[in-house]
Amino acid sequence: MSSLQPVRGTHDLLPDDSRRHRHVEQTAFEVVKRYGYGEVVTPIFEFTEVFSRTLGETSDVVTKEMYTFADRSGDSITLRPEGTAGVARAFISGGLSQNLPLKLFYRGPMFRHERPQKGRLRQFHQVGVELLGVDSPQADVEVVSMAFRMLQALGLGDTVQLEINTLGDADSRTAYRDALIAYLEPFRDALSEDSRARLDKNPMRVLDSKDEGDKRIVAGAPLIQDCLTPGARAFFDEVCAGLTALAVPFVVNPKLVRGLDYYCHTAFEFITTALGAQGTVLAGGRYDGLIGQMGGPATPGIGWAAGVERLSMLVEDVPEAARPVAIIPMGDVQAAMVLADRLRAVGLAVDLGFSGNMKKRMARANKARARFAVILGDDEAARGAVTLRDLDSGSQEEVPLAALEERLLRP
RNA sequence: GCGGGUGUAGCUCAGUUGGUUAGAGCGCCAGGUUGUGGUCCUGGAUGUCGUCGGUUCGAAUCCGAUCACUCGCCCCA
Numbered sequence: 001m002s003s004l005q006p007v008r009g010t011h012d013l014l015p016d017d018s019r020r021h022r023h024v025e026q027t028a029f030e031v032v033k034r035y036g037y038g039e040v041v042t043p044i045f046e047f048t049e050v051f052s053r054t055l056g057e058t059s060d061v062v063t064k065e066m067y068t069f070a071d072r073s074g075d076s077i078t079l080r081p082e083g084t085a086g087v088a089r090a091f092i093s094g095g096l097s098q099n100l101p102l103k104l105f106y107r108g109p110m111f112r113h114e115r116p117q118k119g120r121l122r123q124f125h126q127v128g129v130e131l132l133g134v135d136s137p138q139a140d141v142e143v144v145s146m147a148f149r150m151l152q153a154l155g156l157g158d159t160v161q162l163e164i165n166t167l168g169d170a171d172s173r174t175a176y177r178d179a180l181i182a183y184l185e186p187f188r189d190a191l192s193e194d195s196r197a198r199l200d201k202n203p204m205r206v207l208d209s210k211d212e213g214d215k216r217i218v219a220g221a222p223l224i225q226d227c228l229t230p231g232a233r234a235f236f237d238e239v240c241a242g243l244t245a246l247a248v249p250f251v252v253n254p255k256l257v258r259g260l261d262y263y264c265h266t267a268f269e270f271i272t273t274a275l276g277a278q279g280t281v282l283a284g285g286r287y288d289g290l291i292g293q294m295g296g297p298a299t300p301g302i303g304w305a306a307g308v309e310r311l312s313m314l315v316e317d318v319p320e321a322a323r324p325v326a327i328i329p330m331g332d333v334q335a336a337m338v339l340a341d342r343l344r345a346v347g348l349a350v351d352l353g354f355s356g357n358m359k360k361r362m363a364r365a366n367k368a369r370a371r372f373a374v375i376l377g378d379d380e381a382a383r384g385a386v387t388l389r390d391l392d393s394g395s396q397e398e399v400p401l402a403a404l405e406e407r408l409l410r411p
Numbered sequence: 412g413c414g415g416g417u418g419u420a421g422c423u424c425a426g427u428u429g430g431u432u433a434g435a436g437c438g439c440c441a442g443g444u445u446g447u448g449g450u451c452c453u454g455g456a457u458g459u460c461g462u463c464g465g466u467u468c469g470a471a472u473c474c475g476a477u478c479a480c481u482c483g484c485c486c487c488a
Binding site: 005006008059060061064065082110112114115116117118119120121124125126127128194205210269276277278280281282283304305306307308309310311326328330357358359360361362363364365366367370373375377378379387389391392394396 | 412413444445446447448449461478479480481482483484485486487488
């Protein structure tokens with residue numbers, strides 16, 4: 001056991017793992033491309049204010065989970081804990097308000113200084129989308145249903161469940177907040193210690209407390225649905241109707257809330273019971289106020305992000321890498337390299353070992369899952385040919401060197 | 412940040428009330444096969460028992476600390 005360990009909560013992705021990881025990323029991108037989303041690549045660090053001002057000064061992410069440091073010029077820099085703030089910043093600094101609506105996809109590492117657990121890392125990866133500049137519920141329907149189609153493409157359509165809620169508009173939220181506090185305040189002494197703190201800081205968080213006593217109290221609490229303005233209600237109804245029309249299964253969870261300050265109207269999560277305490281696999285919502293609040297032109301937005309590691313743990317079928325052709329030189333190594341070069345030029349994956357006798361090289365070919373072994377022997381070479389061995393059937397034939405590509409590319 | 416569990420070969424794991432040279436399976440290496448893998452047979456090498464310290468004649472085993480992983484809480488993808 002080496003003393004050289006990775007930093008806590010970080011992970012190496014060796015080829016078998018990275019193939020799975022890329023499959024998730026790539027499938028997500030392929031699906032969202034069908035909706036017209038293009039990839040945006042933003043820096044993995046930003047000035048600290050980009051996150052502290054947008055996520056909410058009191059949120060856990062900002063108060064205790066950010067990787068923040070001063071760079072050599074003394075600026076406060078933070079490794080991004082999520083993707084939306086950086087995309088919003090890029091939108092503003094790039095003057096992209098001329099290009100609305102804008103459909104963006106992103107992928108890459110995120111950083112949060114948390115206690116690691118299954119499905120929770122300090123450096124983890126997300127794929128996500130943002131749809132900017134559309135304030136109609138159609139946008140919500142597109143973005144949520146697109147998430148579901150992506151999960152289906154990964155074979156997870158039946159593994160996850162979509163929960164959806166509305167947080168309403170500003171007036172709805174103010175009214176609801178007041179009603180909720182009025183209801184909970186008389187129970188203050190009966191609430192758990194955590195929930196007493198929530199009551200002061202972010203009352204809606206009391207709703208999804210896991211404490212049994214809290215749950216009993218919360219069961220009688222007013223719901224956001226009771227406080228919605230007519231506009232907010234109509235908006236949510238349209239979102240639900242749209243999802244139904246697209247046959248996207250969902251349940252309304254009136255107690256679903258969001259941790260970050262910038263959300264309004266639609267909030268949703270795809271959850272699973274297969275990952276222990278980390279049930280959320282993809283989550284998102286609408287954030288109409290975010291870009292204006294950051295100093296940009298008032299621009300509505302909606303998006304989601306999914307944890308690549310969490311999805312990877314659920315995905316069962318990952319495509320295998322292409323099977324190579326193995327070249328087995330009997331004597332002339334240079335001739336083997338020339339032949340490998342020729343076959344690679346026509347797109348074949350070629351395995352050519354660096355050492356070993358025939359037996360070793362055959363074993364290596366087998367381990368590489370090679371479909372064929374091309375044996376370069378003196379006898380065949382004298383006839384301008386090679387021996388082609390089918391490693392699945394064990395049969396072999398002599399093939400003229402000139403016809404080798406044609407033979408290998410034949411389906 | 413708080414609480415519980417675990418840490419032995421590359422991997423998955425045995426290891427008795429503390430006892431002398433720490434084991435198995437898989438994988439790896441070599442041979443059986445001078446130009447034939449995958450199956451089979453034979454043989455071989457695995458190691459700071461996470462790390463540091465303590466108790467003891469003696470520690471993988473008991474104690475403490477520490478690190479990592481893991482489960483739950485908080486929170487979240």
